[in-house]
Amino acid sequence: MRGTLHAPPGPKGHLLGGNVREYARDPLGFLSRCVREYGDVVELRFMGQTIYLLSDPGLIEYILVENNRNFTKTRILKRNRRLLGEGLLTSEGEFWRRQRRLAQPAFHRKRVAAYGEVMAAFAERSLEAWRDGQTIDVHEEMMHLTLEIVAKCLFDADVGARATDVARAMKVALEDFSSQRRLIRIPKSIPTPHNIRFEMAARRLDEVVGTIIENRRKSEEDWGDLLSMLMLAEDESGERMTDKQLRDEVMTLFLAGHETTANALSWTFWLLSLNPQVEHELAEELARVLGGRPPTISDLPDLPYAERIVKESMRLYPPAWVVGREATAECEVGGYQMAAGTTALMSQWVMHRDPRYHEDPQRFDPDRWITGYEEVLPRFAYFPFGGGPRQCIGASFAMTEARLILATVAQRFEMELAPGQRVEPYPSITLRPKKGIRMTLVERSH
Ligand code: HEM
Numbered sequence: 001m002r003g004t005l006h007a008p009p010g011p012k013g014h015l016l017g018g019n020v021r022e023y024a025r026d027p028l029g030f031l032s033r034c035v036r037e038y039g040d041v042v043e044l045r046f047m048g049q050t051i052y053l054l055s056d057p058g059l060i061e062y063i064l065v066e067n068n069r070n071f072t073k074t075r076i077l078k079r080n081r082r083l084l085g086e087g088l089l090t091s092e093g094e095f096w097r098r099q100r101r102l103a104q105p106a107f108h109r110k111r112v113a114a115y116g117e118v119m120a121a122f123a124e125r126s127l128e129a130w131r132d133g134q135t136i137d138v139h140e141e142m143m144h145l146t147l148e149i150v151a152k153c154l155f156d157a158d159v160g161a162r163a164t165d166v167a168r169a170m171k172v173a174l175e176d177f178s179s180q181r182r183l184i185r186i187p188k189s190i191p192t193p194h195n196i197r198f199e200m201a202a203r204r205l206d207e208v209v210g211t212i213i214e215n216r217r218k219s220e221e222d223w224g225d226l227l228s229m230l231m232l233a234e235d236e237s238g239e240r241m242t243d244k245q246l247r248d249e250v251m252t253l254f255l256a257g258h259e260t261t262a263n264a265l266s267w268t269f270w271l272l273s274l275n276p277q278v279e280h281e282l283a284e285e286l287a288r289v290l291g292g293r294p295p296t297i298s299d300l301p302d303l304p305y306a307e308r309i310v311k312e313s314m315r316l317y318p319p320a321w322v323v324g325r326e327a328t329a330e331c332e333v334g335g336y337q338m339a340a341g342t343t344a345l346m347s348q349w350v351m352h353r354d355p356r357y358h359e360d361p362q363r364f365d366p367d368r369w370i371t372g373y374e375e376v377l378p379r380f381a382y383f384p385f386g387g388g389p390r391q392c393i394g395a396s397f398a399m400t401e402a403r404l405i406l407a408t409v410a411q412r413f414e415m416e417l418a419p420g421q422r423v424e425p426y427p428s429i430t431l432r433p434k435k436g437i438r439m440t441l442v443e444r445s446h
């Protein structure tokens with residue numbers, strides 16, 4: 001290493017735990033303040049672990065794309081093996097590459113277009129129970145809907161009856177993840193009430209995923225969906241995936257494939273309720289293009305405003321609000337030396353609200369996404385789906401689903417925030433509304 005490299009600046013922190021206490025209290029606010037006060041490379045310490053918070057698009061590109069081979073996923077993510085195991089989100093190296101190649105065809109544009117029918121039909125169906133004047137928790141509704149969609153599209157499974165169970169288990173699992181920011185972490189093997197609750201939630205999820213796999217095992221047929229692809233794939237020596245590998249992949253896709261999109265939609269409906277002018281313009285676009293009929297995938301190119309709304313909502317409330325990587329060997333980042341074992345944190349929340357890249361960043365303004373905006377934006381000033389080889393495999397699945405659901409719902413109903421609501425983001429692995437979002441439905445008259 002060259003001799004000019006100093007440690008990056010950063011907040012002092014406490015002797016015990018470093019900066020973890022301030023971070024745990026308010027992760028979004030803390031990271032945003034760090035960037036404002038210390039710049040694009042900030043050194044933090046979380047319980048003896050050195051963290052570099054990187055907030056320059058070029059440096060993020062360097063970690064996620066150019067030098068990605070020098071980085072793995074973080075320890076904190078891997079500590080959550082109980083749920084995700086060695087699935088696509090957490091696995092590494094050759095094993096990850098093989099699994100990604102195997103799953104990729106299920107996310108091909110043509111396949112996603114075929115899923116569009118399921119997405120729109122399920123969205124229509126969930127509206128059947130909605131009534132004018134009724135108050136719903138839009139987050140709960142969206143969790144239910146996106147869960148059913150991912151299970152149907154990828155595994156041809158009906159999980160409607162288990163959706164409430166899964167949502168409850170997800171909440172416990174995500175709270176467990178954020179609780180690991182505490183100064184004292186209790187090992188999972190000690191039966192505290194918290195650990196027992198977590199283990200029970202994990203078992204409920206195991207059961208749901210186990211049933212999907214078992215039901216399929218009963219037939220040796222190729223159903224032509226992702227589950228069959230995973231089950232029937234053989235490696236060079238003719239071996240199929242073990243039950244454990246299969247369970248890990250299905251669980252990962254099941255979890256990663258619904259909660260994020262549900263969050264994106266929940267934030268979108270909330271933002272629309274706060275911005276009547278945008279809401280009005282969307283309703284106009286939907287009436288003009290669809291005229292009351294359900295949307296299909298071929299309508300999407302004619303609904304550019306709906307797309308801008310989803311993009312802008314994910315700018316302000318990115319469902320994946322931070323990604324992390326750990327250096328396997330020493331390297332240089334932004335003029336600083338990064339030792340092996342150092343974690344790089346890159347936050348969508350921070351980047352998407354940086355005034356250097358997004359003018360008037362706090363304003364919800366879908367029109368900023370007019371043609372040309374993205375072309376001049378540095379690649380990693382907006383990265384809701386990450387980037388590089390570990391970029392979200394479900395990005396086009398999610399964008400298709402979000403637009404179809406938004407179009408279906410917004411064509412029929414306007415939503416008003418129920419009185420007395422305080423909507424707050426809860427940053428766990430994902431960014432979800434802390435206590436849901438209660439909205440009153442107003443049916444549109446055509
Ligand atoms: C709005 C919705 C979504 C958002 C914002 C989102 C975001 C992300 C991000 C940022 C990553 C990269 C994480 C990292 O670099 O550490 C990721 C990875 C992943 N996502 Fe998504 N995602 C969404 C929807 C989906 C859907 C619908 C699926 C599947 C049906 C999915 C499956 C996955 C998987 C399997 C990975 C790991 C890919 C790999 O490492 O090879 N996601 N997602």
